[in-house]
Amino acid sequence: MNFEFNEEQMMLKDSIVKWAQDNYSFEQRCVSADSADGFSRAHWATFAELGWLSVPFAEQYGGYGGSVIDLAAIMQEFGKALVTEPIVPTMVLFGSALSGATNETVKSEVIPQIIDGTVFGALAVYESQSRFDMSNIITSANNDSGSYKINGAKSVVLGGGLADKLLVLARTSGEQMDTDGLSLFLVDASDSGVSKATYSLMDGQLAADITFDNALGVLVTELGEAYEPLNDSLQNAQVALCAEASGIMETLNLTTVEYTKTRKQFGVPISSFQALQHRMVDTFMAYEQVKSLLVGTLCELTDDKTSKARASKLVNALRTLTAKNGKLIGDEAIQLHGGMGLTDELSVGHYVKRMMMINLMFGNADFYQERFNNVSYA
Template identity: 45%
Template sequence: MDFSYSEEQQMLQQSVSKFISQDYDWDSRQAIAKSATGFSAEHWQLFAELGWLTIPFKEDDGGFGGSAVDLIVAMQEFGKGLLVEPFLANTILAGTVISEAGSSEQKATLLAPLMEGSLQLAFAYAEPQSRYELSNVQCSAVINGDEMVLNGHKSVVLNGAAAEKILVSVRTSGESCDREGISLVWVDASTPGVRRECYASVDGQRAADIWFDNVALPASNLLGNVGEAIEVIEMTVDKAALAVCAEAVGAMEMSLMKTVEYSKIRKQFKVTLSTFQALQHRMANMFIELAQAKSILLMAAMEMDSLSGHAPKAVSAAKSRIGKAARLVGEESIQIHGGIGVTDELDVGHYFKRLTAIQFSFGSTDHHTARFAAS
């Protein structure tokens, strides 16, 4: 079987790689991460012009094609550069929800400007008590004719600070944790009753906690069928989990490369670290973990493509295996670098932070191990 990328995928990989190497050096990335918005509007417009914001979407929606393999090609390169622009929050999370649940009119209103780079979106699905249970939804929407009223609290909403419109999972019927009775709505962030507390996470990303206090919305803001949103939410979060797995592979590749380079120049007892057999073995283990991570990532992406986006067992297998690899590679990178590895000026410590955050994003390593075993 031929596992090589297609010509289009190779062009996409080269395009993203060229941007990261030429326009996204370490100092530039740090300046962007520390800016008021946490990302570059100029870069975001460039992503739109290059067509990267269309990657996850179907051709019928004006997208690149919607292939999971296409997505991991781009995400691996983004992982190498520790990208802070909200590609994950906008195109993968919010974009997938609109693509799968939105009407033609809603896609024209929300999805088209997203792909053009003119609209910032966020998907608010997690709540303080929900952990990784996507059906644990207490945020409520009461529908009364052509209107509805939204109340509740959503936590750690990626891109929640910059989002102009927020997609929200709400309970329209049933009890907390029921799979039935969960719906999707979209809210203009400037609507009265919407309150946001924004913050930077440890890995340089931006997020927000969002409260909805008697937020009045037209019933036309519902996405998809009332009470039947759980499958769309699960598919969206699994797609995001696959994406961060690919990002982790890219970050691990850079961590390994930088660790090997450092071991060749850092001297201890008047010889370079690379001459110590014990450290050679540790770096060899890092290489093996990375190779296994690449293999299972490609397996999960191909499985997702062959099953029309529904591949929970394959995603859990990848998230479990790659989560373990990310921990080993990240920790070993820091150990071999020593104290300098955790300084803010050196990038290897930031790769470690992002790899650590990914281990707990969209289901922890332990959560996905248990889900794989139960499936």
């Protein structure tokens, strides 16, 4: 069986590699990360021009019509480049949730704006009491003469500070922990009822705590039935995050091996020490395990015969292995670089921080391990 990316996917990957080599050195990346926005708007415009922002969207909205495999292909390269641009908040999270919505009027208006780079979006789901439970929602949406008014607060909204549009999960009926009664709404971030507190996360990405006070929302899903569709839509986003993490793991391994060939102790490169060779083999195998499970998951997700339960089981397994092996690779990269691995002047620490944040998005290793244990194949 052929597990290689096809020609078009390789062209997408190569275009990102070439662009990063010419325009995104570690020093250039740091300049973008230290700007007021935390990224370069000029680079974002380039992403749109080159068609990268169109990859996961259907052709009817002007998209590339790519599958989850196409999305994973580009996310691996974005992970290797360690881009600070809001690919995950806008294209992956906001875009995935919007693609799974049922309001065609909103989709036809907003998705083309994501593709051409004129709109930044954010997905506002979790609240301070939610932990990793997407059904634990207090934020409410009440029908007021045909319009929905949203009240409540959302925590750690990725990309929320700079977002033009927000997709907000709110309760329209039921109790706090019910999966029924949840609806998804599109909210204009400039609405007078929206207030934000923006801050930087450990990896330099921006997030925001957002409060809604009678903010006007447009219903984009069936009333009270957003939980399952949103959960399904975010499945591809979960895989995309793991693909990004695999790109980071590969880069960390290559960087660490190269460093051990130049760092000398007792007059010889430390790469000649058998104990360190064993540790580098362990990290290489850890990356290969994640890579193999990622490929297997992609194959299953694009197979029409794969059941929903099996797909969920595989994604949970992938998230668990990515978190556990990612921690091993990150820890070893830091330690084998010595004190330098902790400095901001070296790229290693930045890659590790980004991987740590990925491993906490929507749940940690223990959370996904438990979900894996509790989901049976069907």
